[in-house]
Amino acid sequence: MEQRIAALRRRFRTLGIANFLVKRPSNIRWLCGFTGSSGLLLITGRNAYFITDGRYTNQAKEEVSGALVYTYSNGLNAADAFIRELKSNREIRFRGRIGFEASFLTVDFYRQLKRTFPNSGLVETQNVVEELMMVKDEYEINAIRRAVAITDKSLESVLPMVKPGITELGLAAEITYQHVKNGAEKNSFELIVASGPRSSMPHGVASKRKIHRNELITFDIGCLYNGYPSDMTRTVAVGKVNSKLRNIYDIVLEAQARGIEAAVPGARCCDVDAAARNFIAAAGFGQYFVHGLGHGLGLEVHSRPMVNKASKTVLKPGMVVTIEPGVYIDGMGGVRIEDDILITENGNEVLNRTPREFMEL
Numbered sequence: 001m002e003q004r005i006a007a008l009r010r011r012f013r014t015l016g017i018a019n020f021l022v023k024r025p026s027n028i029r030w031l032c033g034f035t036g037s038s039g040l041l042l043i044t045g046r047n048a049y050f051i052t053d054g055r056y057t058n059q060a061k062e063e064v065s066g067a068l069v070y071t072y073s074n075g076l077n078a079a080d081a082f083i084r085e086l087k088s089n090r091e092i093r094f095r096g097r098i099g100f101e102a103s104f105l106t107v108d109f110y111r112q113l114k115r116t117f118p119n120s121g122l123v124e125t126q127n128v129v130e131e132l133m134m135v136k137d138e139y140e141i142n143a144i145r146r147a148v149a150i151t152d153k154s155l156e157s158v159l160p161m162v163k164p165g166i167t168e169l170g171l172a173a174e175i176t177y178q179h180v181k182n183g184a185e186k187n188s189f190e191l192i193v194a195s196g197p198r199s200s201m202p203h204g205v206a207s208k209r210k211i212h213r214n215e216l217i218t219f220d221i222g223c224l225y226n227g228y229p230s231d232m233t234r235t236v237a238v239g240k241v242n243s244k245l246r247n248i249y250d251i252v253l254e255a256q257a258r259g260i261e262a263a264v265p266g267a268r269c270c271d272v273d274a275a276a277r278n279f280i281a282a283a284g285f286g287q288y289f290v291h292g293l294g295h296g297l298g299l300e301v302h303s304r305p306m307v308n309k310a311s312k313t314v315l316k317p318g319m320v321v322t323i324e325p326g327v328y329i330d331g332m333g334g335v336r337i338e339d340d341i342l343i344t345e346n347g348n349e350v351l352n353r354t355p356r357e358f359m360e361l
């Protein structure tokens with residue numbers, strides 16, 4: 001943890017700051033270990049101070065390392081209480097400019113900070129900690145491997161239950177049960193089980209719809225292990241589907257293979273995206289691939305680096321990204337195939353073991 005805080009401090013000079021205020025819970029967790037949902041971490045040139053409320057006194061004592069812990073137990077709202085601690089706690093000392101996470105500080109908190117410390121100079125930042133988190137250490141990679149293995153095993157157990165009559169929510173519940181039974185803490189996001197025409201919705205979370213014969217089902221599922229996620233998508237057919245959907249499946253599968261092949265150290269994320277996207281476009285379905293190719297995996301399911309047209313980030317060994325092209329035809333159905341890829345010194349490793357070939361149940 002101290003090494004992570006030290007890495008953040010090394011960014012201070014470039015950012016023109018002397019202190020950094022961390023509000024995003026996953027960034028707080030990565031920097032000092034706290035897994036609760038509310039807290040404030042102030043990193044100064046020399047010290048680190050973690051402030052949270054009375055509900056978390058014991059948890060913070062147990063979990064936090066590398067920072068001094070202060071808890072408050074008054075009736076104030078969180079922003080008011082944080083400001084009061086920063087202002088009146090004599091052990092908390094800082095001077096000079098304060099960097100903050102522009103996407104995670106409320107306007108109210110920002111205004112109070114400005115009013116209370118008018119001479120500090122507040123500096124907006126974006127993605128400072130998120131970029132430090134892109135390359136995973138061994139502990140993080142092992143956690144992701146476990147999460148991926150649990151999701152592989154869970155889908156394998158549930159596929160035999162896919163029959164006409166069961167609902168999408170029923171299947172999602174079975175996967176949730178398998179995830180936890182196999183050692184996960186919980187799902188890593190609201191599971192997507194989208195059948196028939198609903199499979200054309202890239203984010204069709206499971207509904208009460210019953211599975212029918214001769215249609216596609218997209219499962220986009222994942223779990224958390226030690227806080228780290230898996231995120232896998234498979235599209236399977238129940239019975240036979242029409243030749244257009246069958247053809248789309250092969251196009252998406254080949255696009256994914258090209259994306260995976262391109263995801264090597266030194267490659268820019270936008271070029272990895274293009275490797276898959278150009279193939280889909282050449283097959284005539286470019287307008288139906290409506291999202292980026294993938295994203296990093298970390299304490300947030302959608303982490304940096306983003307693998308999309310705009311991302312110039314260069315892949316490095318230790319990054320873990322998803323590769324998940326999709327084609328969605330409104331009213332008919334859609335196909336997405338997603339795997340989790342570890343970038344290695346020599347290329348990459350696909351962490352998922354679930355087969356990708358077209359599957360007819």
Ligand SMILES: [Mn+2]
Pocket residue numbers: 231295322324338
């Ligand atoms: Mn994903």
